[in-house]
Amino acid sequence: MVTIMNKVQANAKPAGLRMTRQRRLILEELDAPGRHPTADAVYQQVRRRIPNISLGTVYRNLEVLSQAGMIRKLHIGSGQKRYDRKLHKHYHVHCVQCGRISDLPGGPFGDLEEVARGNSDFDIIGYELEFEGLCRQCKDSSPRQREPN
Numbered sequence: 001m002v003t004i005m006n007k008v009q010a011n012a013k014p015a016g017l018r019m020t021r022q023r024r025l026i027l028e029e030l031d032a033p034g035r036h037p038t039a040d041a042v043y044q045q046v047r048r049r050i051p052n053i054s055l056g057t058v059y060r061n062l063e064v065l066s067q068a069g070m071i072r073k074l075h076i077g078s079g080q081k082r083y084d085r086k087l088h089k090h091y092h093v094h095c096v097q098c099g100r101i102s103d104l105p106g107g108p109f110g111d112l113e114e115v116a117r118g119n120s121d122f123d124i125i126g127y128e129l130e131f132e133g134l135c136r137q138c139k140d141s142s143p144r145q146r147e148p149n
């Protein structure tokens with residue numbers, strides 16, 4: 001456990017990664033709590049501060065930052081890739097209607113890994129888990145919910 005924590009810490013500031021203004025602004029965008037923006041959403045925000053930045057540049061920087069372990073790349077649902085600043089193991093729930101993504105409190109569900117280990121001859125090293133459902137907004141505006149009785 002300690003080893004894993006140290007590794008994440010070490011990854012948080014990789015040696016040799018130049019912290020350009022672009023990268024700093026991109027990270028700031030991802031720092032906002034509860035956000036899991038697409039590259040496009042990051043671009044829309046960052047270009048308010050750097051008007052001549054291109055989507056390609058934002059995309060490349062997101063790749064560099066995720067390869068350096070400073071952000072996580074998420075493949076959730078069928079939509080575009082999302083980016084997450086929270087590096088610790090946590091789970092997501094996405095709305096099947098509007099695509100909204102939230103962090104799911106609780107976990108890690110360590111016992112799930114134990115179960116998998118017990119049932120497989122693979123050397124299990126981890127898992128990806130994603131929940132889906134209807135967010136509160138979509139649930140409230142769903143026709144089924146509005147019909148009385």
Ligand SMILES: [Zn+2]
Pocket residue numbers: 095096097098099100134135136137138139
């Ligand atoms: Zn929704």
Ligand SMILES: [Zn+2]
Pocket residue numbers: 036084086090091092102103
């Ligand atoms: Zn997250």
